[in-house]
Amino acid sequence: MRWGLLAHADFRRLWLADALSQFGDRINLLAVPLLAAITLRATAWQVSLLRVLETLAFLLLALQVGVWTDRMRKRRVLVLADLGRAVAFGSVPLAAVAGVLTMTHLCVVVAVAGVLSVFFDVAHRTYLPGLVDRDRLVEGNARLQANVSVAAVAAPSLSGWLVQLFGGAAAVGANAVSFLWSACWLRRIGAPDRVPVARARAPLRREIREGLRFVGRDPVLRANAAHSVCVSVCQQFQVTVAVLFLLREVHLSPGVIGLLQAGGLIGAVLGSVVARRLGDRFGAARVMWAAALLWGAGYLMIPLTAPGAAVTWYPIGNFLTGLSIVVLNVHQLSYRQGVTPEWLQGRVAATSTFLHFAPGPVGSRLAGVLASTAGLRGTLWLAGAGVAASALWLVCSPLRRMRRLPEAYEEERTGSHGT
Template identity: 40%
Template sequence: MSVKLWHHGDFRRLWAGDTVTQFGTFVSLTVLPLVAATALAVTPFEMGLLSAAEHAAFLLFGLPAGVWIDRMRRKPLMISANVVRGVALLTVPVAWWTGVLSLPHLLVVALAVGVCTLFFDVAYQSYLPSLVGREHLVEGNAKLQASQSVAQVAGPGVGGGLAQLAGAANAVALTGLSYLASAVLLRRIRAVEPPPERDPGRRLTTEVAEGLRFVFGNPNLRAIVGCTGTANLASGAFVAMEILFLTRDLRLSAGAVGVVLAIGGAGGVLGALTAGWWARRVGQARTILISALTSMPVLLLVPLAEPGWGAVLVAGALAVYGYGVIVYNVAQVSYRQAICPDRLLGRMNASIRFVVWGLLPVGQLAGGVLGEWLGVRGAIWAAAVVSALCGLWVLFSPLRRLRNLPSEVAA
């Protein structure tokens, strides 16, 4: 991984703040359901409502969020999002301590945290180009993705450990405080952000449509959205059945399941650390194509696994898959940031997230239906086949003829 941005003080502050935020996000995704399960003894349907509330923001506010973000400075928005997340989570232990915690309270908190996550993620991706310059986007995204990958691996374990040691409600309190700490780190960024371009006479729908036209009118971005969205659809179905496959079909213990998933997550961390090397070695556009074509079909190995040796096969497949997907993500996020005008960055990022993140819960629902119809292994097969086909989007796009960004676009 390149080290040029190590000497960029403001990027280090953004990186530190985002790292704390990412850990808070993945810890909260563990501790809020634990509170619901242990403190409120919710039913499976109620747990499903809680999960839906955590991800509903991408479908409810995904498109207008980009317009709003393009109309304001991104750093104050990120700080405000983390303050709101922190305060919202801190209400949970207070309600638990006073004996008034309820499921509607948890649903409101989960929805509020999800909305703030949407705004924070779109804002930091739109803020990065102006902070570090477009020539450092691959390095910056690789470092930020490395933090996210580590948080994704370690966050659930940290959340479970905190809940075990201090109780689930108290673990939520610590998570809320982490968001407030991140806000303090982000506030220390010294760079003066240029004011956004404003046109008070423009309607919200007009600006949303402009962002959608930019994304879907560009054949390369259209291919990236198709590939990423299809991959998330397959991933949602795969993840919905993954634990059942490991515990029932492969007969793994809870500890062994944790080891298998951790090995898969470690592949993602390694991918983030080496994504910049791949972009420099083979070219940024070519990295998108190669990583999609070589990593996403690897999931076809998973449903071949049988009890005993199968755990090794699954762990290896998930590690290779995680490695390639993270390399792909760093390359495609950097690519789309580089070719997008600053005034459209928020709308571009939000439009893409609306599609690709909106398909994730659809895939999870489809995985459950397929599991009932085809069985768990059959559902895993279906998800793996769809994943294997994702790279066709970029293979049959103009990206296959590019090595790097066209010089006129990069300029």
């Protein structure tokens, strides 16, 4: 009981594989741009192109991938995606050693890895319900969210040291090894990799619409989707200008800025520990809308940051933000997995992924405009106000009148759709 699901051998293998993949993804966020800038002398436009290629597949393919993964063995998709990314990134140090590495090569690698990441993420979000009992989804998602949080903060530092000590190509090669190791852990999972129940295949558009319609019909999923879209835009305001704000208006050094980010890590790790307990104590429905409000409160503290003692507002706001995001994500994901029929899991997960990533470019573009008109601090105030107002989607939804979330669909309902 002390170890919970980590005592479950198959979940433990999934958890280890997920940790390795998360670190691999996060190492790339810094190692690839540094490799391009230092080794290949890339321009700012070329470096920004790499970032676009990393996320473009989520915008173009996420909904289609949801349909395809509903027809596939989920673990096989995860393993093949990891192996494909290992091969793609493994080609980078080999090309560097041979002296033939170019920006074109790096762009192709990033684009291919982006497509494979879409398959991995969608399959990963739908694999857990087939591995553990549904009453343990919250615990499982909390432990997987901890991987995301730790990797988000720890991996960039590790990536920076790898690049500094061994060079960018070697750091990308180490990342390739992490994906290969992840695939090995996934292969060791003993639970049968079930073949989805055969169903008459409809045209791709119709199957995509089924996922969108399912999210639109469920009032809780619909509120979560609306909240995700609005928050995604406002998050980009904060992500785009926060570092510039701390450098130019609070006059902090890069080292101190990095130290202040630890507040978010501590909050996120704590959130993964207490998410299930909060749901048991107060009810998951209440926890979801309360976490959304707390997220807004954390964002509203960040623009209060100023030189001197007022600098503490930043780590406090970051702590509350990290805590609330993880608690909210754990219960949102567990609810979605619990109420979605198995035959529709991939499409519903893909719909959520698409809605999260699609507004990002719009938010980034608006952030640049706002920073030049409202200023850096003003943009952060708008980000905080936007995230706080976005919580109304959940507060005004049926969640406000509920304590606990509805149970998963009845077995006969799931079975009737799957036959």
